[in-house]
Amino acid sequence: MNLAAAHPGFLSPTGVEIVFVLVGVVTLAAAVITVTTRKLVHAALWLVVALGGIAVEYLLLTAEFIAWVQVLIYVGSVVVLLLFGLMLTRAPIGDSPDADSGNRPVALAVALASAATLVTVVVDAFRTYWIDLDASVQGSTAVTGESLFRHWVLPFEALSVLLLAALVGAIVLSRKDGPRAAGPGPVRDPDATGPAAPAAPDQPDTDTGPGSGTDAEGRR
Amino acid sequence: MHLAYPAVLAVLLFSVGVYGVLARRNVILVLMSVELMLNAVNLNLVAFDVWLRDTLHTGQALTLFVIAVAAAEIGIGLAIVLMVYRDRGTSDVDRLRDLREDRAGAVTEAAVTGAAVAAGPGTASGGTPHPHTSEREQGNSAGRQTA
Known part of the structure; x- marks a missing residue:
């Protein structure tokens, strides 16, 4: 408890803390809207706000490189991938009333219980600790790159192999005919007539939706 | 800055992600909630790395790895979702119950x-x-x- 006296209290916040709390409120609100809205595309767009808010929090924590990586990868590519996924699975633009499943009260109870428990534990554990943001730069590109390529080279290269495996796996999974269909003609006829073909007559653009994109991807 | 601010924000974001994973029906919305949970963990990692002044910067390196793994996960996950949608005509988690036990x-x-x-x-x-x-x-x- 005597450590608490050595640190500034919660009643006199610094400017960084005020900005952090404000951006945190915006981030949290965007996250809540993401998981509760009934418009699927709006959920993806609010996710952009939440992830961008987290990038600003990284900047406030002086982790500059992580912040730009967050903007590049999450806001730039993951959300675009999610939007493409929504588009290819024919998500409705307007309200979709069945966006939430039936176990919503249970989910709310679990989330509130975990939030209450974790907030209690975390506040009790860390309320007396203070992050010194002014001492030295912790997350500039030079510092992060030096530690990454001096101490973490082997995991970094393993990560590149993982990304390559994920790339190949995604291409293999999203090919339309699968690996056995190298021969001429539609090999998967008996299988494909069950799920995919009956949807074609009443929806003429079925084959131009998910089929064309994945077909082009498979031919690449 | 107090360490409690980023820690509490990460906890709340994680709980929001838990709610989304449990309550959503569309697979892509579930993936979005998973991304929220991963970002909460990343925020914790960065905050503790800055707090502890780690000379190896383990927290930031691990954050970069988590971001890359999450990108790989979202790519594979969306490929699987598209395959399921092509086979079943739906992307709802509730309808994919071929492996469930019967009553x-x-x-x-x-x-x-x-x-x-x-x-x-x-x-x-x-x-x-x-x-x-x-x-x-x-x-x-x-x-x-x-x-």
Whole structure:
């Protein structure tokens, strides 16, 4: 408890803390809207706000490189991938009333219980600790790159192999005919007539939706 | 800055992600909630790395790794979702229940017919697989109607 006296209290916040709390409120609100809205595309767009808010929090924590990586990868590519996924699975633009499943009260109870428990534990554990943001730069590109390529080279290269495996796996999974269909003609006829073909007559653009994109991807 | 601010924000974001994973029905919305949970963990990692002044910067390196793994995960996950959508005509988690156990009555009924088959080698050899296939076809037709 005597450590608490050595640190500034919660009643006199610094400017960084005020900005952090404000951006945190915006981030949290965007996250809540993401998981509760009934418009699927709006959920993806609010996710952009939440992830961008987290990038600003990284900047406030002086982790500059992580912040730009967050903007590049999450806001730039993951959300675009999610939007493409929504588009290819024919998500409705307007309200979709069945966006939430039936176990919503249970989910709310679990989330509130975990939030209450974790907030209690975390506040009790860390309320007396203070992050010194002014001492030295912790997350500039030079510092992060030096530690990454001096101490973490082997995991970094393993990560590149993982990304390559994920790339190949995604291409293999999203090919339309699968690996056995190298021969001429539609090999998967008996299988494909069950799920995919009956949807074609009443929806003429079925084959131009998910089929064309994945077909082009498979031919690449 | 107090360490409690980023820690509490990370906890709240994680809880929001937990709610989304449990309450959402569309697979892509579930993936978005998973991304929220991963970002909460990343925020914790960065905050503790800055707080501890780690000379190896383990927290930031691990954050970069988590971001890359999350990108790989979202790519593979969306490929699987698209494949499921092409096969089933739906991307709802609730409708993908081919591997679930049947109700207790159906299970006991299957056990009884299995016992009957075992007791007397009679006629009903293909009796038990039938309910499964018919149920799967019903699920497919329901998915196609909504698609």
